[in-house]
Amino acid sequence: MVACNEENEVWMESGVSENAVSGHIQFIEPGRTACFALLYVAKADRLQCMPPLVIASNIDERTLKREGVCAASLPTTMAVIAGFLVQNAL
Known part of the structure; x- marks a missing residue:
């Protein structure tokens, strides 16, 4: 993500909801x-995209799971979202 922004390259971001009922793709x-958010970096005199909070704060994603959430269909939903990414990339 950072490398794409630094090189001014188009990229795509995706995600799936915790309960695997929905997902998204984003062309950037x-x-x-x-x-995600824009931050003006005075040193570099340019705009820079900030990473998602979970990446920026070094949170262990395994601790984010909530009780009562069944993610049994998560691999299927992730595969569908990956298919959308590939289709859009082509």
Whole structure:
């Protein structure tokens, strides 16, 4: 993600909900479309996209699971979202 922004390369981001009922894909073109958040970096005199909170704060994702959430269909939903990513990339 950071490398794509630094090189001004188009990239795609995706995610799946915790209960595996929904997901999303996002086309990101640095400097043109919205990303996670924009931060003006005075040193570099440019805009930079910030990573998701879970990455930026080094949170262990295994501790984020809540009680009562069944993710049995998570692999299936992830495969569908991956298919959407591939289709959009082509």
